[in-house]
Amino acid sequence: MADQNQPPSQEPASTDGGSPHEALFLVLPYLSVLELINVSRVCTSLRRAVEDDDGILPACLILVDCINVTDDGLQLVVSNNPLIAKLHVPGCIRLTPDGIIRAVKTLSDDNSDCRLKSLCISNILGINKQHFHSLCSYLQSAHKLGDTATSNIIDVDICPVCDEVRQVYACPQSSEKGKCSRRGCKLCIPRCEECGRCADCKEDVELEEATLCSEVLCSECWLHLPKCNHCNQPYCTKHAYRRQQQQDGSGGGTGWLCEACHVKANEVLEHGDDDD
Numbered sequence: 001m002a003d004q005n006q007p008p009s010q011e012p013a014s015t016d017g018g019s020p021h022e023a024l025f026l027v028l029p030y031l032s033v034l035e036l037i038n039v040s041r042v043c044t045s046l047r048r049a050v051e052d053d054d055g056i057l058p059a060c061l062i063l064v065d066c067i068n069v070t071d072d073g074l075q076l077v078v079s080n081n082p083l084i085a086k087l088h089v090p091g092c093i094r095l096t097p098d099g100i101i102r103a104v105k106t107l108s109d110d111n112s113d114c115r116l117k118s119l120c121i122s123n124i125l126g127i128n129k130q131h132f133h134s135l136c137s138y139l140q141s142a143h144k145l146g147d148t149a150t151s152n153i154i155d156v157d158i159c160p161v162c163d164e165v166r167q168v169y170a171c172p173q174s175s176e177k178g179k180c181s182r183r184g185c186k187l188c189i190p191r192c193e194e195c196g197r198c199a200d201c202k203e204d205v206e207l208e209e210a211t212l213c214s215e216v217l218c219s220e221c222w223l224h225l226p227k228c229n230h231c232n233q234p235y236c237t238k239h240a241y242r243r244q245q246q247q248d249g250s251g252g253g254t255g256w257l258c259e260a261c262h263v264k265a266n267e268v269l270e271h272g273d274d275d276d
Helices: 022-030 033-040 044-052 071-080 097-108 129-143 219-224 237-242 259-275
Strands: 060-062 086-088 118-120 207-210 215-218 244-247 253-257
Touching: 022 033, 022 044, 033 044, 071 097, 086 097, 097 129, 215 219, 244 259, 253 259
Parallel strands: 060 086, 086 118
Antiparallel strands: 207 215, 244 253
């Protein structure tokens, strides 16, 4: 006769987890790349779902100033993700022009629904006119574009002044004589980093160097930018993150210091403490 005080026996837990809940498959399109990688490691069915569902493949590959990215690594990513629409690799100095061309060719060949709508390759070393024309030919054939339509896709062009492949800018300045038509890279035509106006588009606009970040600014933009409390020099908007905020004793903000003045101020404080 069984002991009534004995707790009822329990079935041993199953070691087989079974299939994932159907709800897990519904949330896959909303997960980040890191989360998708972790989910694909859970079980075979989830890994297959991640690999086979085109709807959750990354549509953007943005790598800015990544010095460890290689041609083979880029090719592996684009081969496994044929629906990439944005390929941005500016400043990835280990990439070569041939590696970029191979990646664009992979995204364009045998793909009637090529989605590559944006290609950023500025500051990639060694790109010449032959490389540029090869990239344009793949983009034109994939999108059935005309000869000039690729300017809206790729961020570099052939500078009409120096005939080199660089980022080419158009002056936004308009006057009574009409819009300024000067186009060229920054090395050929100095431009204000803030407003983009070139040196010759307006007689009363003078360009000068913002000494804190070595960018060129026009006098109007220089006057409107916040200045360092000590040296009275500005950072351009692109380098505003270098500002070192100053606070008074009550915790309220009283402006900012540039990096050089911030270091000098700290040295003065340290020497003052040593004297005490």
